[in-house]
Amino acid sequence: xxxxxxxxxxxxxxxxxxxxxxxxxxxxxxxxxxxxxxxxxxxxxxxxxxxxxxxxxxxxxxxxxxxxxxxxxxxxxxxxxxxxxxxxxxxxxxxxxxxxxxxxxxxxxxxxxxxxxxxxxxxxxxxxxxxxxxxxxxxxxxxxxxxxxxxxxxxxxxxxxxxxxxxxxxxxxxxxxxxxxxxxxxxxxxxxxxxxxxxxxxxxxxxxxxxxxxxxxxxxxxxxxxxxxxxxxxxxxxxxxxxxxxxxxxxxxxxxxxxxxxxxxxxxxxxxxxxxxxxxxxxxxxxxxxxxxxxxxxxxxxxxxxxxxxxxxxxxxxxxxxxxxxxxxxxxxxxxxxxxxxxxxxxxxxxxxxxxxxxxxxxxxxxxxxxxxxxxxxxxxxxxxxxxxxxxxxxxxxxxxxxxxxxxxxxxxxxxxxxxxx
Numbered sequence: 062x063x064x065x066x067x068x069x070x071x072x073x074x075x076x077x078x079x080x081x082x083x084x085x086x087x088x089x090x091x092x093x094x095x096x097x098x099x100x101x102x103x104x105x106x107x108x109x110x111x112x113x114x115x116x117x118x119x120x121x122x123x124x125x126x127x128x129x130x131x132x133x134x135x136x137x138x139x140x141x142x143x144x145x146x147x148x149x150x151x152x153x154x155x156x157x158x159x160x161x162x163x164x165x166x167x168x169x170x171x172x173x174x175x176x177x178x179x180x181x182x183x184x185x186x187x188x189x190x191x192x193x194x195x196x197x198x199x200x201x202x203x204x205x206x207x208x209x210x211x212x213x214x215x216x217x218x219x220x221x222x223x224x225x226x227x228x229x230x231x232x233x234x235x236x237x238x239x240x241x242x243x244x245x246x247x248x249x250x251x252x253x254x255x256x257x258x259x260x261x262x263x264x265x266x267x268x269x270x271x272x273x274x275x276x277x278x279x280x281x282x283x284x285x286x287x288x289x290x291x292x293x294x295x296x297x298x299x300x301x302x303x304x305x306x307x308x309x310x311x312x313x314x315x316x317x318x319x320x321x322x323x324x325x326x327x328x329x330x331x332x333x334x335x336x337x338x339x340x341x342x343x344x345x346x347x348x349x350x351x352x353x354x355x356x357x358x359x360x361x362x363x364x365x366x367x368x369x370x371x372x373x374x375x376x377x378x379x380x381x382x383x384x385x386x387x388x389x390x391x392x393x394x395x396x397x398x399x400x401x402x403x404x405x406x407x408x409x410x411x412x413x414x415x416x417x418x419x420x421x422x423x424x425x426x427x428x429x430x431x432x433x434x435x436x437x438x439x440x441x442x443x444x445x446x447x448x449x450x451x452x453x454x455x456x457x458x459x460x461x462x463x464x465x466x467x468x469x470x471x472x473x474x475x476x477x478x479x480x481x482x483x
Contacts, residue, residue: 261381268377316351317342323354334361371399379410386449389414390442397438407438411445419448 133140134147141147145165152161324338332339335358341348348354375396383389389411397407415423423445427434435441 264381316354317348319351320348320354323358327358331358331361371396372401375400375402375410379413383414386414386416386419386442386445390446393442404436404438404441408436408441411438411442415445416449418452419445422448 133142134144135141136147136150139150141150148165148168149161152164320338321342324332324335324342327335338348338354340346375393378389378392378396393411400407402410423434435444
């Protein structure tokens, strides 16, 4: 038998301390992953080595088969309570007790090493299994959480989408209703515009007829004012009536005498207008009261005053809604100076003809700097024309075209000429 001396200790059978001889090892080859030298050949099954009754050796610590605690240990058919007793019985009588004890200690050491190695391998396997289980659970939990989050987000998005769909549906219905209302309003406006065109045409025809009749009347009355052509002015005539002659008439004369003396001072168109009193005085008819005479005389001077004619023409011109301020300004410039209206009255008439754009621009200008709004009617009209011309230039996109149109409107058309076509 070969022996190995390890620190003064000899081991029979060629086994070292790291790989002791195990006389009770199972015949099954070891599959343990424990590193170390290959195990020696096992003894035959019919060897005389002691064996544990009912013991099933675990060939590898990677599995956990059923394992029960042995009840007895046998050696040559004799049962023993402990493995130490069976080992002592198996040892030759020539082996000292201290050697037997040493052998048992070595066996215990080897067994302890195998136990520790098995536990370590088992712990590693359990840790690996635990890590895989934890990782799998984490992945599953994260996946479920992600699915729940996605479900919540989808529900929220679905709610928002439904709300938006409801809002869009309501907006669509409202837009359809507004569109229908606008369509009806446009149709009504078109109808009103057609009616307005017909009405304007009728007014224009009437105005033209009146102007023709007025022109004929003016031609008939020119023969009465050739000899003494002085402008009939109500203020001047009333001033004449307040001369020293009238106080004496008012103080001591009857109404007929007052009318007769006052009628003598009439001339021109005023005398023609009051000719019925001359006829009544000549024929001796009743001429009424002095108050009636003065009222009619005052009306005569108002009717015959050039300002009254200009006012009538200007009022008729302003009663028409012109498409542009340029068209409105043509005759307005001819009538306004002779009308006797104040700047404030004329500005009001101009303001009524402003377009929406002109109103907006002037409103903003007045808000920013009220001093920029003209106070005379001529400056006010020029200011409106300037705004409209700039607006037309912006619309056409051709400044030169706008300037040409403006020049043509101002150069070819005499602002002081009367235009009866409008």
